[in-house]
Amino acid sequence: MRNQVLFLTALIFIISSGCKPRNAATAVSGDMAAKAYVAPGQHDEFYNFVSGGFSGQMSVYGLPSGRLFRVIPIFSVDPEKGYGYSEETKPMLNTSHGFVPWDDLHHVESSQTNGVIDGKWVFGNANNTPRIARVDLKTFRTAEIIELPNSGGNHSSPFGTENTEYIVAGTRFSVPSDYAETDIPISSYKENFKGHISFVSVDKTSGEMDISFQIRTPGVNFDLARSGRAKSHGWFFFSCYNSEQANTLLEVNASQKDKDFIMAVNWKKAEEYLKAGKGQKQKVKYAHNRFNEETHTAESTIKTEVTVLDANELKDICYFIPCPKSPHGCDVDPTGEYIVGSGKLAAVIPVFSFDKMIKAIADKSYEGDYQGIPVIKYESALYGEVKKPGLGPLHTEFDGKGNAYTSFFVSSEVVKWNIKDLKVLDRVPTYYSVGHLCIPGGNTRNPYPKYLIAYNKITKDRYLPTGPELTQSAQIYDISGEKMQMILDFPTIGEPHYAQAAPAELIKNNGQVKIYKIEDNKHPYATKSESEARVVRQGNKVHVYMTSIRSHFAPDNIEGIQMGDEVYFHVTNLEQDWDVPHGFAVKGAANAELLIMPGETTTLKWEPDRTGIFPMYCTDFCSALHQEMQGYLRVSPKGSKVPIRFSLGKNVEN
Amino acid sequence: MKFFLKSITLLFFLTCIITSCSDKKSSATPTMGENAVPATDDYDPNRGEGKFNESNLSLDGFDMAMAEKGESISNTKCASCHKITDERLVGPGWAGVTQRRQAPWVLNFITNPDPMIDKDPELQSQLELCLVRMPNQNLSEDDARSIYEYMRKIDGAK
Numbered sequence: 003m004r005n006q007v008l009f010l011t012a013l014i015f016i017i018s019s020g021c022k023p024r025n026a027a028t029a030v031s032g033d034m035a036a037k038a039y040v041a042p043g044q045h046d047e048f049y050n051f052v053s054g055g056f057s058g059q060m061s062v063y064g065l066p067s068g069r070l071f072r073v074i075p076i077f078s079v080d081p082e083k084g085y086g087y088s089e090e091t092k093p094m095l096n097t098s099h100g101f102v103p104w105d106d107l108h109h110v111e112s113s114q115t116n117g118v119i120d121g122k123w124v125f126g127n128a129n130n131t132p133r134i135a136r137v138d139l140k141t142f143r144t145a146e147i148i149e150l151p152n153s154g155g156n157h158s159s160p161f162g163t164e165n166t167e168y169i170v171a172g173t174r175f176s177v178p179s180d181y182a183e184t185d186i187p188i189s190s191y192k193e194n195f196k197g198h199i200s201f202v203s204v205d206k207t208s209g210e211m212d213i214s215f216q217i218r219t220p221g222v223n224f225d226l227a228r229s230g231r232a233k234s235h236g237w238f239f240f241s242c243y244n245s246e247q248a249n250t251l252l253e254v255n256a257s258q259k260d261k262d263f264i265m266a267v268n269w270k271k272a273e274e275y276l277k278a279g280k281g282q283k284q285k286v287k288y289a290h291n292r293f294n295e296e297t298h299t300a301e302s303t304i305k306t307e308v309t310v311l312d313a314n315e316l317k318d319i320c321y322f323i324p325c326p327k328s329p330h331g332c333d334v335d336p337t338g339e340y341i342v343g344s345g346k347l348a349a350v351i352p353v354f355s356f357d358k359m360i361k362a363i364a365d366k367s368y369e370g371d372y373q374g375i376p377v378i379k380y381e382s383a384l385y386g387e388v389k390k391p392g393l394g395p396l397h398t399e400f401d402g403k404g405n406a407y408t409s410f411f412v413s414s415e416v417v418k419w420n421i422k423d424l425k426v427l428d429r430v431p432t433y434y435s436v437g438h439l440c441i442p443g444g445n446t447r448n449p450y451p452k453y454l455i456a457y458n459k460i461t462k463d464r465y466l467p468t469g470p471e472l473t474q475s476a477q478i479y480d481i482s483g484e485k486m487q488m489i490l491d492f493p494t495i496g497e498p499h500y501a502q503a504a505p506a507e508l509i510k511n512n513g514q515v516k517i518y519k520i521e522d523n524k525h526p527y528a529t530k531s532e533s534e535a536r537v538v539r540q541g542n543k544v545h546v547y548m549t550s551i552r553s554h555f556a557p558d559n560i561e562g563i564q565m566g567d568e569v570y571f572h573v574t575n576l577e578q579d580w581d582v583p584h585g586f587a588v589k590g591a592a593n594a595e596l597l598i599m600p601g602e603t604t605t606l607k608w609e610p611d612r613t614g615i616f617p618m619y620c621t622d623f624c625s626a627l628h629q630e631m632q633g634y635l636r637v638s639p640k641g642s643k644v645p646i647r648f649s650l651g652k653n654v655e656n
Numbered sequence: 657m658k659f660f661l662k663s664i665t666l667l668f669f670l671t672c673i674i675t676s677c678s679d680k681k682s683s684a685t686p687t688m689g690e691n692a693v694p695a696t697d698d699y700d701p702n703r704g705e706g707k708f709n710e711s712n713l714s715l716d717g718f719d720m721a722m723a724e725k726g727e728s729i730s731n732t733k734c735a736s737c738h739k740i741t742d743e744r745l746v747g748p749g750w751a752g753v754t755q756r757r758q759a760p761w762v763l764n765f766i767t768n769p770d771p772m773i774d775k776d777p778e779l780q781s782q783l784e785l786c787l788v789r790m791p792n793q794n795l796s797e798d799d800a801r802s803i804y805e806y807m808r809k810i811d812g813a814k
Contacts (some may be wrong), residue, residue, distance in 0.1 A: 530733045578791070579794065
């Protein structure tokens with residue numbers, strides 16, 4: 003009897019919590035899962051392109067499910083895909099320092115047309131060996147990488163203008179110019195270290211990048227950047243810290259001043275000076291790497307010249323706006339009027355007005371200059387301050403409805419505030435120590451204010467523990483209502499810094515490539531039919547023209563390889579169906595596997611280290627007879643009488 | 657016991673309420689594969705399923721140039737798995753196929769393999785034998801027609 007009473011009580015509880023009008027707390031827990039749930043077989047609403055931080059790669063997730071679709075290799079080698087290991091992709095990682103197999107990708111930026119995401123390309127920055135990469139969203143592959151001379155720590159990058167006229171790159175670590183004396187005492191920072199801001203132009207059609215010009219500035223640390231939009235199109239804003247110009251213990255020595263700067267750059271003016279021949283051509287060295295979609299092969303070119311405009315001489319390109327305490331984020335709202343600076347050690351968020359800034363420049367309302375660059379009076383550019391918003395403001399995104407969302411690293415929270423009246427509207431905790439935020443289109447004229455994603459630096463107890471090294475994470479908030487509501491918490495690769503998100507339909511329907519048409523394959527070592535499959539010796543180089551199709555390689559028996567040979571397996575995947583890659587691996591290969599998409603040709607270099615029989619096989623489960631997709635290679639001593647011979651379906655002829 | 661029965665009844669009643677209460681989300685509609693032709697119950701095993709039928713397929717005369725074009729395409733896209741004799745490699749040899757099969761069936765199969773493998777009883781028994789689904793090699797209608805002309809050549813057309 004008592005049990006039955008308990009039973010009934012439990013039922014009543016279920017009804018009351020399940021069906022009655024809810025209070026705020028139960029509403030949050032009640033439909034949270036449903037909001038992030040995407041049923042099996044259904045597609046997400048948004049693509050989310052997330053920086054992979056120190057993995058050097060970019061990951062692609064679905065929103066709101068948080069499902070991981072792909073990791074695009076960019077600045078680090080990826081043996082799984084043969085990226086940086088195949089002969090075709092090795093040139094992508096070439097730099098003026100030679101082949102560099104790793105980097106640190108912090109920020110991603112979508113290409114834009116008229117201030118909105120156009121779904122063509124996503125850009126990423128390499129922080130360590132300064133570079134910018136362009137990922138083609140038709141293939142989800144890295145199409146191009148350009149190195150940046152005169153730079154150290156390419157952090158203030160790869161932010162773009164409204165029509166992707168330029169992607170910028172500001173040096174985080176000022177360094178001596180590559181074209182000046184560089185073997186100098188570190189203590190001569192103040193005299194000899196310079197900032198260089200690169201404006202990398204992007205061809206509207208091909209996407210090809212070129213360093214159009216660099217602006218030389220005083221040596222400070224450039225941190226983040228945003229272009230103006232709408233009314234402020236033609237301007238770019240860079241946060242900078244270390245105006246103290248410290249070169250040691252920056253933790254203390256770069257935190258002395260009350261205010262550092264946001265540097266406003268009038269790039270339209272810079273273009274005029276460039277046209278008028280005011281730039282100086284300087285001798286530098288940097289790599290420009292392009293992947294050719296027709297030959298499936300990358301080419302690396304070393305360039306030796308860059309045009310530099312001096313901000314000190316050309317007085318009306320750059321202006322400093324004082325910004326409290328080591329600003330980090332520097333974000334422009336969708337109207338282009340408000341510039342939000344986030345001093346990471348400050349107790350307020352200053353919001354600057356573009357109109358006021360322009361007027362201040364016209365009125366020469368300056369408090370002085372910083373190494374020859376005018377410093378606008380703080381009050382003359384300030385719209386207002388958000389008071390006591392939280393601790394450690396970092397980054398701000400916008401919903402297009404007049405609200406801003408700022409992340410707070412120290413107090414681990416996201417704060418929603420109104421741009422006009424600067425009042426805090428809502429705050430939610432993050433778990434833990436949030437860095438960047440992302441609203442789909444949240445840095446464009448036209449945000450899609452449905453979700454906000456917080457990318458966190460620390461996860462601690464959020465997931466099952468995995469020893470000393472834990473996963474990184476992201477958290478999704480529904481921001482469609484007045485209050486933010488966390489709906490999902492998902493682990494990410496690397497350390498996620500900035501991210502971009504775009505409507506699924508835009509990216510899905512951008513003309514994505516499903517296969518490489520075999521007819522269009524212009525790879526010099528392509529093999530377009532089994533009848534052309536062959537093995538050719540040229541001195542100690544042996545070229546294997548190989549094909550793969552479910553489920554065999556042609557040829558699959560190869561003899562006549564000798565010690566000291568360099569064997570190049572040029573494997574062409576003859577499949578013409580979506581989602582049928584073949585893999586290729588040979589025993590003892592000192593590099594990686596190949597993963598060859600339908601219609602593509604890819605090359606693995608292999609050097610035998612001993613004589614004998616070496617199996618090779620397909621690594622990507624391709625059909626019911628995948629386990630049969632294998633072959634043998636015979637290696638003989640140098641000078642052996644065994645001739646080059648090969649076969650498929652029968653024994654090699656003696 | 658009586659009380660227990662009552663609570664069972666109550667439970668049933670409550671379950672209905674709870675169910676009706678949570679049934680807010682509309683169920684997902686299944687999506688169709690991109691190449692799929694709208695399904696019909698009356699699959700025609702002689703014609704197959706796809707764009708080709710007797711009315712849009714002319715087999716008058718034999719076109720040698722077309723057959724040669726077909727041979728060249730099939731070298732890249734077909735020959736890895738099909739011999740032109742009656743010997744089976746990965747898939748069956750091509751010799752005699754133009755007699756065994758009606759032309760629209762062959763053309764539909766090579767341009768629209770996946771839906772046909774799912775429906776055609778003979779293709780299903782073929783799959784049991786070969787174990788590899790014939791890949792969709794993205795043949796254009798024109799490519800397919802040329803390949804068919806090559807198959808006719810193999811079968812002695814002049």
